[in-house]
Amino acid sequence: MKPIQRALPLVNQVYEHLRGAILSGVLKPGEKIVETKLAGELEVSRSPVREAIRLLENEQLLVEQDGNIKVFVPTVQDFQEISALRLAVEPAAAAMAAQRFEGADVRALQTSLEANLDATNSCLSTGDMDGIIPLNNEFHRVIWACAGNGRFVRIMENVSALIQYYCSLVLDINQQQTNILQEHTDIYLALKAGDPVEAQDAMHRHINKDLQVIERYVASSDGLNVQFPPTGVALYK
Known part of the structure; x- marks a missing residue:
């Protein structure tokens, strides 16, 4: 250092x-x-x-x-608990954000999401996977703020660092393959359309994808001797 x-x-x-x-x-x-x-x-x-x-x-x-x-060394239970929290809070936050998205008070946040999608596209185009994790974190933070619920923000900020930590893990298990741009675009378009149902569903699908990656990894180990980070896989590049 x-x-x-x-x-x-x-x-x-x-x-x-x-x-x-x-x-x-x-x-x-x-x-x-x-x-x-x-x-x-x-x-x-x-x-x-x-x-x-x-x-x-x-x-x-x-x-x-x-x-x-x-x-911190993550475990299967840790990931399941974080996923359960995210699935309980973030789809609801996305639905609330969709109802407020065209308001003047969140216009700057709307611009921030658009810039985030552009930056994510640039990172994927150049293979800069290290840049994806903070951009993912920022995208979700902006939606928490758009929801206008301060308690949601405080709850999610409490686990924000762990979310970043697990996103890196998921990328490595998935061999750096990700549909994050399409998934984030789907959420953004639902927000922009003012469609709370689709915003909620799109966010749920997005978060659930990460959970499915972990579940497949656990299943491939037959539930035995599952390690996080996986043996032979670099948790962070």
Whole structure:
């Protein structure tokens, strides 16, 4: 890792460094996080490292295990729980967003979704799969905001980092193949048409696709010795 630049509060910088390292795979699932080592590598005191670790524990990307802090290792049950939450909340949020989509107060969000689709298309055209994960996260965040339900936003923000984490896993299991642009376009067109039923259905189909990828992977293992990340598969590129 590069030494920390001191333009921003140190805690923020250390947090962003660690979060990025986890989501990009520099820090591997199950890897032990040593506070003193990180402080030395980043050329900061242990205090901002400790606070950044606490923030990442809140995001569930780091966990305490046997007295050590380690990068979260996903399980089948974890993915099923996140999928159940998403399927309960996000289709409903999409339906609400469709009813509000042409309002003046969400016009900037509509433009943001259009720009997101263009950027996603560019990433797919150039094979930039690393760029797909943050764009996917942004697309869903904008729809949460369009729904106009602050409680939905707070619930989903609580698991936003884990959603990114699992999207990378799904891409790798699926050998970097994805229909994300078509699925996001279907959702966007339903929103633009002001069709809450189709927006809800399109979002449900989109989220359920990821669940199906995991279920197929589990089935291929006969439910035995299922590992996340899969043995022999790089969780993050």
